Amino acid sequence: MAKLAFRLNNVPVEEADLVRSLLVDQEIDFYETTAGRWGISVAAIWVKTDEEFTRARELIEQFQVGHSRAMRDQYTEDVNAGRVPTLWQLLRASPVIFITYWLLIGAVVVISVLPIYGYFN
Template sequence: MAELLFHLRNVPDEEAEDVRRLLDEHGIATFETRAGFWGLGVAAIWLSDDDEKERARALLDDYQQTLGERVRREHASLVERGEAPTLWRRLRRQPIRTLLLALLVIAVLAITLLPFLWLHD
């Protein structure tokens, strides 16, 4: 029976390729499924052999730990240089888009909460 190993939804292509390469380098047989045109399927990497689950999981856990540490170091470096993304930097770089998104959030909140506020009277 196939075993789900790694979901590919919202995973960057670079990370997915790293996972494929890692599993291939260690001789772990896998296959992939796609979400399909309408996105109703499961985009994932599956194990062909259930007996490899523990070894594959250990490899993936090590990879994700290493990736997390690297991303944290990169973010800390950006913060140190004053280049980390913040709301104010985004507002300066894309003021119209940021303000439109803020207005959209306010509109959704208003549409959601106004009926309850009207019931309170």
């Protein structure tokens, strides 16, 4: 019976492609399911046999350790090089959008708190 080896929901396309190529290189027989038209199903990579599942999970876990470390290092490098925008840079780039978001956040907080405030008064 097939076993779920790797969920693809909210996984970047590049990472999913790397996992697929890893499984193909190791000659592990797998198939994919999509999230469906409305995105409510499980998008995943499934492995057909128990032996291949164990091997696939080990490979994927090793890959994820290295990949997450590389992504964290890349992010740190981008922050140090100034390629990640700061809050101030975002405000200067699009002040109308920035202020609109903060007004919406404030409105949600007020709408959420007013019933509680009215209950206790």
